[in-house]
Amino acid sequence: MKSFGCKRMPIHGHLSSTSAGFYPSKLFAKTRRRKGTEVLIETFIRKQLRLKAHTVTDVEENEACMVIRIDRLGQRLLRCGICRQRCREVHDVRRERQWRDLSMRKLPLVLRYRPRRVDCPRCGVRVEDLPWAEPWARVTTALANAVAMLARELSWQGTAREYGLNWKSVATIVKRAVEYGLRNRARPPVHVIGIDEVSRRKGQVYLTVVYDLERRVLLWVGEDRTEEAVRKFFTREMGRRRCRTLQVVCMDMWAPYYNLVRAHAPNAQILFDRFHIVKHLNEAVDEVRRNLMRTLRGHARASFKGTRWLLLKNPWNLTAHQSERLSTLVRWNSPLVRAWYLKESFQLFWPYQQRKRAEDHLRKWMDSAMRSRLEPFKKFVCMLRSHLEGVLAWSQHHLSNAAVEGMNNKIKSISHRSFGFRSAENFIAAIYHCCARLPLPTER
Ligand SMILES: [Zn+2]
Numbered sequence: 001m002k003s004f005g006c007k008r009m010p011i012h013g014h015l016s017s018t019s020a021g022f023y024p025s026k027l028f029a030k031t032r033r034r035k036g037t038e039v040l041i042e043t044f045i046r047k048q049l050r051l052k053a054h055t056v057t058d059v060e061e062n063e064a065c066m067v068i069r070i071d072r073l074g075q076r077l078l079r080c081g082i083c084r085q086r087c088r089e090v091h092d093v094r095r096e097r098q099w100r101d102l103s104m105r106k107l108p109l110v111l112r113y114r115p116r117r118v119d120c121p122r123c124g125v126r127v128e129d130l131p132w133a134e135p136w137a138r139v140t141t142a143l144a145n146a147v148a149m150l151a152r153e154l155s156w157q158g159t160a161r162e163y164g165l166n167w168k169s170v171a172t173i174v175k176r177a178v179e180y181g182l183r184n185r186a187r188p189p190v191h192v193i194g195i196d197e198v199s200r201r202k203g204q205v206y207l208t209v210v211y212d213l214e215r216r217v218l219l220w221v222g223e224d225r226t227e228e229a230v231r232k233f234f235t236r237e238m239g240r241r242r243c244r245t246l247q248v249v250c251m252d253m254w255a256p257y258y259n260l261v262r263a264h265a266p267n268a269q270i271l272f273d274r275f276h277i278v279k280h281l282n283e284a285v286d287e288v289r290r291n292l293m294r295t296l297r298g299h300a301r302a303s304f305k306g307t308r309w310l311l312l313k314n315p316w317n318l319t320a321h322q323s324e325r326l327s328t329l330v331r332w333n334s335p336l337v338r339a340w341y342l343k344e345s346f347q348l349f350w351p352y353q354q355r356k357r358a359e360d361h362l363r364k365w366m367d368s369a370m371r372s373r374l375e376p377f378k379k380f381v382c383m384l385r386s387h388l389e390g391v392l393a394w395s396q397h398h399l400s401n402a403a404v405e406g407m408n409n410k411i412k413s414i415s416h417r418s419f420g421f422r423s424a425e426n427f428i429a430a431i432y433h434c435c436a437r438l439p440l441p442t443e444r
């Protein structure tokens with residue numbers, strides 16, 4: 001073991017050559033002006049940790065890490081860990097604890113200190129406030145923030161490898177950061193929200209996500225998509241006062257969501273999401289195709305295979321070969337022709353700016369769909385009829401969850417890069433961490 005005791009290290013020759021982004025400090029700015037000044041490594045660390053009532057007593061280096069011993073500085077007043085008030089009385093000295101800090105070059109730093117318990121006039125006997133770490137954390141705030149930042153880009157496993165931690169430590173750091181962020185995030189009034197769902201474990205379990213469509217930021221994630229589960233968003237996250245500012249809610253035609261919005265934000269306009277409506281429409285076309293395929297045999301059936309995409313693709317995107325196949329296909333199968341034309345003519349609904357015209361188009365379309373003798377389309381029309389107000393609201397707002405499509409894709413990639421989270425709790429923490437723009441704890 002080599003002790004740095006009181007050895008002087010010239011800042012210019014040594015420390016300023018550490019890799020970029022590393023201890024970016026006021027110190028360097030100062031030393032640059034006073035050329036050639038040597039700084040004790042103890043002083044350097046004390047300044048970096050912004051110690052006021054503590055000091056660095058010793059720095060030891062071994063193969064694995066650099067150990068930094070910290071002690072109380074004279075009789076300086078310590079702060080209460082709960083309310084941060086300065087306290088006169090020190091109750092006792094606890095046993096030594098250690099904290100991992102950011103590495104110096106490749107060498108991890110470890111801080112060692114015996115925390116005091118102070119006698120706070122307000123809170124009683126409490127562990128003192130440590131300027132370098134959150135209470136009970138085993139890493140410093142600087143390291144925790146660095147880990148949390150990287151965990152927004154990489155999987156938790158990858159982050160752990162990068163910092164020489166284990167997966168569990170990263171999970172703890174991220175969950176603490178999310179807790180802190182949720183407690184301290186800005187909560188401006190919300191006017192337009194989008195409710196959507198994401199599946200976990202290949203569509204077996206669902207999570208409900210709520211976005212602020214104006215700010216394009218995630219507001220809330222909850223397990224499941226039942227009325228009971230999603231109610232928490234309105235009661236806990238929003239509360240009665242914030243619910244009153246809601247003007248538009250964009251969502252799928254899913255009864256639990258509808259009931260909740262009616263109950264908690266009765267003044268908000270419900271708007272059914274364009275992409276969900278198109279999804280239902282495409283499902284109707286596909287059902288017609290599948291029903292037809294069941295009735296076909298032999299050669300007819302073979303030429304029918306692989307036609308799903310021909311029908312769902314926009315006609316102007318088809319190649320010459322594909323459009324020829326499509327025209328053969330529709331000549332043979334009149335139900336399919338009807339389905340295909342219905343699908344195409346429905347799409348004309350979206351560009352309308354005036355509600356009256358949009359409504360006229362939709363009503364005409366629904367009448368012709370009802371006369372098409374296609375059961376899946378009749379079902380689709382029934383669905384539209386019972387949600388007509390929310391479907392027509394599109395022409396006034398032209399809003400959809402497409403604004404946050406990127407965020408939904410991000411959630412998918414979070415799940416994918418971690419090979420699917422085994423627990424919903426971790427998955428939810430990761431979603432908040434990456435999509436909700438939460439603040440990280442500040443270094444004091
Ligand atoms: Zn206190």
